[in-house]
Amino acid sequence: MNLYKTPKWIRKRIVILKRDEYMCRECKRYGKTTAATTVHHVIPVEKDLKLAFVNNNLLSLCASCHDAMHDRITNELTALGSLWVTRLGLSPHLEK
Numbered sequence: 580m581n582l583y584k585t586p587k588w589i590r591k592r593i594v595i596l597k598r599d600e601y602m603c604r605e606c607k608r609y610g611k612t613t614a615a616t617t618v619h620h621v622i623p624v625e626k627d628l629k630l631a632f633v634n635n636n637l638l639s640l641c642a643s644c645h646d647a648m649h650d651r652i653t654n655e656l657t658a659l660g661s662l663w664v665t666r667l668g669l670s671p672h673l674e675k
């Protein structure tokens with residue numbers, strides 16, 4: 580099953596984009612206003628499926644910032660991707 584095709588995700592994605600005023604949160608750190616096109620899982624779904632729909636784990640990004648969060652080869656989080664995990668105070672081993 581593809582999470583990104585589920586009605587639950589499609590609704591959640593819109594909630595997060597609205598929360599972030601449809602702007603890229605990473606660009607915003609530098610005072611740039613760029614339209615967000617992607618909702619990023621700060622802690623990837625593969626690492627913790629329980630965080631897939633948790634608002635604090637979701638971040639609106641533009642395509643180029645989203646690319647910068649994941650290694651193109653391994654798909655692991657980059658240093659920038661890991662920085663957001665810290666910034667948002669998230670833990671991949673959080674049990675809820």
Ligand SMILES: [Zn+2]
Pocket residue numbers: 603604605606607613640641642643644645
């Ligand atoms: Zn951006």
